[in-house]
Amino acid sequence: RARVVVLLSGTGSLCAALLDATDDPAYPADVVAVGADRPAAGLEHAARRGIPTFVSALGDHPDRAAWDRALAASIAAFEPDLVVSAGFMKIVGPAVLDAFGGRLINTHPALLPAFPGAHAVRDALAAGATVTGSSVHVVDAGVDTGPVLAQREVPVLPDDDEPRLHERIKAVERELLVETVARLAAPGTRGTSSP
Ligand code: GAR
Numbered sequence: 704r705a706r707v708v709v710l711l712s713g714t715g716s717l718c719a720a721l722l723d724a725t726d727d728p729a730y731p732a733d734v735v736a737v738g739a740d741r742p743a744a745g746l747e748h749a750a751r752r753g754i755p756t757f758v759s760a761l762g763d764h765p766d767r768a769a770w771d772r773a774l775a776a777s778i779a780a781f782e783p784d785l786v787v788s789a790g791f792m793k794i795v796g797p798a799v800l801d802a803f804g805g806r807l808i809n810t811h812p813a814l815l816p817a818f819p820g821a822h823a824v825r826d827a828l829a830a831g832a833t834v835t836g837s838s839v840h841v842v843d844a845g846v847d848t849g850p851v852l853a854q855r856e857v858p859v860l861p862d863d864d865e866p867r868l869h870e871r872i873k874a875v876e877r878e879l880l881v882e883t884v885a886r887l888a889a890p891g892t893r894g895t896s897s898p
Contacts, residue, residue, distance in 0.1 A: 705888035710791035715745015720877035771796030819847035
């Protein structure tokens with residue numbers, strides 16, 4: 704099974720969905736560690752299962768470059784085939800991209816290239832979008848600009864507010880992430896270059 708390291712910053716419901724998927728012996732990946740940039744609640748999903756966790760906080764390092772190198776080293780220690788950013792709210796730097804570029808994917812709560820950035824759900828509502836959704840993409844040096852691997856639409860309902868819409872998007876994100884990781888992890892197709 705492919706070795707997956709998950710990165711998160713918050714509640715980690717997407718990570719929890721991936722962990723649940725790995726309970727199926729037919730699922731082609733294992734989560735071997737979960738990391739965060741703060742003592743995030745989502746780390747508990749891994750800790751409860753005895754899966755190692757790590758925290759690499761920007762404030763614990765002299766500058767962003769040192770943090771980036773430390774994060775790359777923390778991830779590398781688990782020898783992942785794939786790194787999954789699932790609600791990780793920091794932009795990774797060149798050390799992480801050099802080490803894991805092409806094997807680092809992110810899930811984003813909008814139909815990229817629409818509404819990149821940290822407030823995708825709010826921005827879609829503010830723009831009056833009638834359809835938004837979920838994207839899984841390869842991480843590159845830009846903000847949510849890497850090649851899209853999978854997308855699924857979510858309609859915006861007339862009475863939606865940000866939490867309600869975000870929750871419906873997250874329900875779709877969980878499915879899309881579990882499916883996309885399985886596709887990337889499947890023997891013979893490992894790596895994000897495969898269609
Ligand atoms: C998800 O909607 C994810 O796409 C988003 O944070 C949420 C995490 O949910 N990430 C971004 O917006 C990154 N720009 P979770 O903590 O319940 O897994």
